[in-house]
Structure formats: structure tokens, C-alpha cells
Amino acid sequence: MRTAVVTGGGSGLGRAIAAELVERGYRVHVTDVDAGAADRVAAELGGEARGSALDVRDEAACRGLAESIGRTGSLDLWVNNAGVFFSGVPWEQSAERRQTMLDVNVTGLMNGTIAALGPMRAAGRGHVVNVVSLAGLVAAPGEVAYSASKHAAIAFTLGTLFDLRRTGCKGIELSAVCPDGIWTPMLENKLEDPDAAPSFSGRLLTAEEVAREVGKLTERPRPILVVPRWRGPQLRLFDLFPRLGLRLLPLVMWDARRKQRRYKKLIEGGKWP
Ligand SMILES: NC(=O)c1ccc[n+]([C@@H]2O[C@H](COP(=O)([O-])OP(=O)(O)OC[C@H]3O[C@@H](n4cnc5c(N)ncnc54)[C@H](O)[C@@H]3O)[C@@H](O)[C@H]2O)c1
Numbered sequence: 001m002r003t004a005v006v007t008g009g010g011s012g013l014g015r016a017i018a019a020e021l022v023e024r025g026y027r028v029h030v031t032d033v034d035a036g037a038a039d040r041v042a043a044e045l046g047g048e049a050r051g052s053a054l055d056v057r058d059e060a061a062c063r064g065l066a067e068s069i070g071r072t073g074s075l076d077l078w079v080n081n082a083g084v085f086f087s088g089v090p091w092e093q094s095a096e097r098r099q100t101m102l103d104v105n106v107t108g109l110m111n112g113t114i115a116a117l118g119p120m121r122a123a124g125r126g127h128v129v130n131v132v133s134l135a136g137l138v139a140a141p142g143e144v145a146y147s148a149s150k151h152a153a154i155a156f157t158l159g160t161l162f163d164l165r166r167t168g169c170k171g172i173e174l175s176a177v178c179p180d181g182i183w184t185p186m187l188e189n190k191l192e193d194p195d196a197a198p199s200f201s202g203r204l205l206t207a208e209e210v211a212r213e214v215g216k217l218t219e220r221p222r223p224i225l226v227v228p229r230w231r232g233p234q235l236r237l238f239d240l241f242p243r244l245g246l247r248l249l250p251l252v253m254w255d256a257r258r259k260q261r262r263y264k265k266l267i268e269g270g271k272w273p
Pocket of ligand 1 (some may be wrong): 133187
């Protein structure tokens with residue numbers, strides 16, 4: 001039986017990915033900094049799923065989990081999903097919030113990736129899936145420090161894949177998943193927050209539809225998966241032409257706010273999802 005680890009699996013997207021992987025026949029280790037949430041999700045999923053506490057900021061704990069799975073079988077898939085998000089302009093955000101985003105979204109993802117590569121490199125095979133965001137592809141106004149952490153996450157993911165190939169390791173895959181806004185607890189208190197409007201600027205996704213794409217990715221690995229796909233080229237335009245981005249910014253933010261209000265109405269009226 002293939003074995004997978006999902007970090008931040010106690011809620012939202014991580015929970016949905018864990019469910020998708022159980023469906024696909026994996027023995028899933030549902031982990032979360034919130035041990036109770038990880039246990040609840042594992043119990044809900046049943047079968048071979050097991051829940052445990054894992055704070056991704058703890059490098060030794062990540063390594064310990066990867067090694068213990070490697071000792072008793074194979075570690076086939078490690079999904080670095082744990083993440084935190086605080087919106088706001090960077091000069092008003094506390095240093096503590098900025099640091100927490102860097103610690104979880106960057107250092108945590110690095111810890112998980114490196115831990116997983118231990119047994120995977122020994123076996124010569126495996127797949128690390130890193131949940132990033134569209135905010136990792138383009139600077140998201142109002143979500144700048146989060147966006148910076150996700151840019152670091154994508155650079156680390158792709159760069160590590162390059163280094164694996166450069167050093168002759170062909171059997172291990174690394175993927176960065178970049179979804180648009182997803183309706184999870186992360187966005188639940190953001191429906192009226194103008195700084196968080198970019199999260200609603202495209203098509204709001206459900207955790208289940210992103211998890212299905214992650215499931216397919218496990219069968220056909222690729223370095224970057226953008227969900228929905230068309231948002232990648234659209235947003236990369238702003239990255240390529242920042243002056244165009246500056247010019248269009250008022251229009252883009254106005255449209256994002258309009259969509260955010262529309263989603264608020266739909267969600268509060270029970271008409272979405
Ligand atoms: N919701 C969105 O709009 C959206 C969009 C793109 C990408 N993402 C990314 O998807 C991932 C999952 O987010 P979500 O939307 O399901 O949010 P969520 O808040 O529902 O879930 C995040 C989970 O991570 C856990 N977590 C937080 N800090 C942790 C730590 N130090 N160690 C281990 N677990 C920790 C939380 O306890 C929680 O269970 C994140 O990386 C997020 O950045 C979310």
C-alpha cells in the first residue's frame with residue numbers, strides 16, 4: 001500500500017487532499033499542528049488513515065516522521081499543505097504576523113520537503129507536492145507578505161527539483177500547486193476584508209475540486225499545477241509587465257472587490273457552494 005503524509009490536514013484543503021488520497025488507495029498520515037483536528041479527520045476517513053500532531057516549523061519532528069515511515073515501508077508522497085494567511089498592507093502588519101507566515105509557509109515547507117527527501121532519495125523514488133498559491137506567481141496587493149512567502153515556496157520547490165535532476169536523481173518528483181482562492185476556513189473571515197479581495201478575484205474554488213486536481217497530479221506529476229489553468233498566463237502578465245500591472249491596478253482591485261461582495265451574498269444566502 002502506498003503511503004502519504006499530508007501536513008495541515010486537519011482543515012480545509014489538507015483535509016480534502018487527505019480524503020482524495022484515501023480514495024486513491026493511500027495509507028494517509030493526517031498531520032496538523034492541531035492534534036485534535038488531525039485525529040478527527042483521520043477518524044472520519046477511517047481505514048488506514050492515522051492522525052498525529054506535527055508542527056511543520058519543527059524540523060526534527062518532520063524528519064522523525066519521514067524516517068519512521070521510511071523504516072517500516074515506503075514514503076511515496078508528502079504533501080506540504082500547512083499554511084497561514086494574514087492580509088494587510090505590509091507596513092501595518094506586525095512583525096510577528098510576517099514572521100509566522102515565513103515560519104510556516106516557507107520554513108515549514110522546506111522542513112517537510114527535506115524530511116521527505118531523506119527516505120525518498122534512499123529509495124530513489126517518491127513525490128513531494130507543495131501547496132503554494134497563485135500569490136506565489138504574482139505579487140498580490142493587500143496580501144503582500146503572504147505572497148512573498150509563497151514566492152519563496154515556489155522558488156524552493158522548483159529549485160530543489162532542478163538540483164535533484166542536476167545531481168542525477170531522476171525518480172523523485174516535486175510539484176508546486178498554485179490554486180486560486182479556495183473556500184476554506186482560511187477565507188471565512190475575509191468576505192468583508194478589502195485587503196483580501198484578490199483572493200476572490202478569479203473563480204472561487206472548493207477544497208474538493210482542488211484536491212481532485214492534486215489527486216490527478218499524483219498520477220501525472222508536473223512541476224507546476226495552476227488551478228484553474230487559465231489564471232497562470234493571465235497573472236504572469238502582471239509579473240512580466242509590472243507597469244501594466246500598476247496601470248490596471250485600480251480596475252483589477254475594483255473588480256476583485258465586486259466579486260468578493262458577490263461571493264459574500266451567494267455564500268450568506270446559501271447559494272454557493
Ligand atoms: N484558501 C485559499 O484561498 C488558498 C488559496 C491558495 C492556496 N492556499 C494554501 O492552501 C493551504 C491550505 O490552506 P487552507 O485554505 O486549507 O487553510 P486552513 O486554515 O483551512 O488550513 C490550514 C491548516 O494548516 C494548519 N497549520 C497552521 N500552522 C501549522 C503548522 N505550523 N504546522 C502544521 N499545521 C499547521 C492549520 O491548523 C490548519 O489545519 C495553505 O498552504 C494555503 O496557503 C489556500
